[in-house]
Amino acid sequence: xxxxxxxxxxxxxxxxGSDRSTEVVFESSTLLPQTEQISACVVVAVRQNTxxxxxxxxxxxxxGGHREEGETAEACIRRxxxxxxxxxxxxxxxxxxxxxxxxxxxxxxxxxxxxxYQLLYVACxxxxxxxxxxxxxxERTFVPLDQLADLHHNFPGFEExxxxxxxxxxxxxxxxxxx
Numbered sequence: 001x002x003x004x005x006x007x008x009x010x011x012x013x014x015x016x017g018s019d020r021s022t023e024v025v026f027e028s029s030t031l032l033p034q035t036e037q038i039s040a041c042v043v044v045a046v047r048q049n050t051x052x053x054x055x056x057x058x059x060x061x062x063x064g065g066h067r068e069e070g071e072t073a074e075a076c077i078r079r080x081x082x083x084x085x086x087x088x089x090x091x092x093x094x095x096x097x098x099x100x101x102x103x104x105x106x107x108x109x110x111x112x113x114x115x116x117y118q119l120l121y122v123a124c125x126x127x128x129x130x131x132x133x134x135x136x137x138x139e140r141t142f143v144p145l146d147q148l149a150d151l152h153h154n155f156p157g158f159e160e161x162x163x164x165x166x167x168x169x170x171x172x173x174x175x176x177x178x179x
């Protein structure tokens with residue numbers, strides 16, 4: 001089923017941190033930034049016309065996390081998918097990114113570069129392993145994409161990106177191919 005409602009941009013600027021020290025804007029992009037500018041990776045992981053979500057203490061969300069020193073973006077998202085949901089991925093495709101820029105240094109953004117990117121991928125789940133809660137993750141689930149809005153821990157802050165995901169041709173191809 002093809003999703004036709006949704007955004008392609010431009011996206012509004014938001015601010016992260018309780019001190020609003022980091023300016024953030026989402027971009028539709030397939031361009032990979034320099035590795036040292038990649039701070040985190042997130043994935044829309046598709047399995048049989050559903051997507052995989054994990055639930056840390058803050059609530060349900062897409063799989064992803066911070067890139068470790070020396071790690072490529074693809075290695076980061078594959079590692080995070082295994083750690084957070086015990087799934088293996090294939091056919092990773094970059095579809096967008098959050099561009100983050102420090103407005104001023106604070107305790108909330110000190111560990112990140114002045115300019116950084118958090119990448120958004122789509123991928124197919126090729127193998128599902130038994131799930132055991134570990135690290136900060138308490139649960140995993142597989143849901144239709146249109147249920148993400150009901151479950152996401154910060155949907156008002158994620159809504160524009162969600163609409164982009166719904167309208168994204170790559171995501172739709174993965175969903176159609178998985179059904």
